[in-house]
Amino acid sequence: MKKLLITSDSGLPRWDGVARFLYEIVPRIRGYFETTVVTPGFKGGKYLFKDTVNVKIPTFRFSIADYTPPKPPFRMMSSLVKDKDIIFVQTLGPIGALSIIKGSKIKKKIVAYVHSIEWELVTKAVKLPNGLTKKLYSQIKIFVKKMYEKCDLLLVPTEDIMKILEKENIKTRKVIIPLGVDLKRFRPSKNKRASKKAVGLEDNFIIGFAGRIAREKDLPTLFKAFENVRKKIKCKLLIVGTGIRDYDKIIKENKDIIATGNINNVEDYLRAMDVFVLPSLTETSSSATMEAMASGLPCITTPVGIMRKKIVNLKNGIKFTPGDSEGLAKKIIYLYKNKKLRQEIGRNARRTMLNYSWDTTAKRIIRELNNL
Secondary structure, eight states: OEEEEEEOOOOOOOOSSHHHHHHHHHHHHHGGSSEEEEEOOOOOOOOTTTTTTTEEOOOOOOBTTTBBBBOOOOOHHHHHHOOOSSSEEEOHHHHHHHHHHHHTTTOOOOEEEEEEEEHHHHHHHOOOOOHHHHHHHHHHHHHHHHHHHHEEEEEESSHHHHHHHHHHHHOSSSEOOOOOTTTTSSSOOOOOHHHHHHHTOOOEEEEEESBBBBBOHHHHHHHHHHHHTTTTTTTEEEEEOOOOSHHHHHHHHHHHHEBBBBOOHHHHHHHHEEEEEEEOOOOOOOHHHHHHHHHTOOOEEETTTHHHOOBBBHHHBEEEOOHHHHHHHHHHHHHHHHHHHHHHHHHHHHHHHHOHHHHHHHHHHHHHHTOO
């Protein structure tokens, strides 16, 4: 059995798209490899994968936006990669990048899953003066290209991501493997009123967001839209997730905004929503939106990542222009007034997600890793 080293600068208990990926994929592939998983030792408890060697890397005391970076594990990484057959990289922070650098020096097979376009993500997540943002953007792009060119294979979730990498002249072989969704866990509500009551919500029209609270998610646009909407209809805004604290004052001062904080039963809150909104400035797949669609929700999204092509306007979702709070408000009100359309879009959204399965994703990853 081949020895597999999975490295990531993200992981539980900090929920994001990469953490979700690991949570779903590691249990499905560990029976095919002798698996070691290296992730940061974030505060809030240590999530350990069963039948797997778990290595937790200490973090710094400071945070960048909503992220506490791990300390670079120079010596430890040299030891970890030494006896492994394959290195499966999820991110390009201190853990992921070092595993590529150390592994490539001793000719290990290296595969990276491209969860995000790093130069887009970081520059939108970190608040910097415009001049510094441009410099950071170009420097991150150079670094990412160097790291990916040391890999033997890049796994990408969409054709669009593949084209972006090819445009940057990254020549490493690429294979498209879409992310999945747990269709049993994320399923439509049978009774909206009961679903709202189950999570302590009144029977109001619920506009929802779920995911990591970060600058690139552009929640201010959602807040502005909600202010316009609640002047016209009786509604609540439900924010599911944790992250930066920039919006604590807005949430605290508005009795119609409900924030759950860190929870493990996001599916229950999705079933309580009437409409889901993704206002993000950048995404690749957006696991949160895929889960909302699987939950039978009509989703209003910016045309980012997989949603740019998968969302067919007024069929299985609705698109709006990034930053357009007035346009978003109009679309929310339109769906509020058209219950049958909401339900039809929700049913079509669920059908769209029936083509996405974590089991299929895992099988394809196993095949690619074994074929190296």
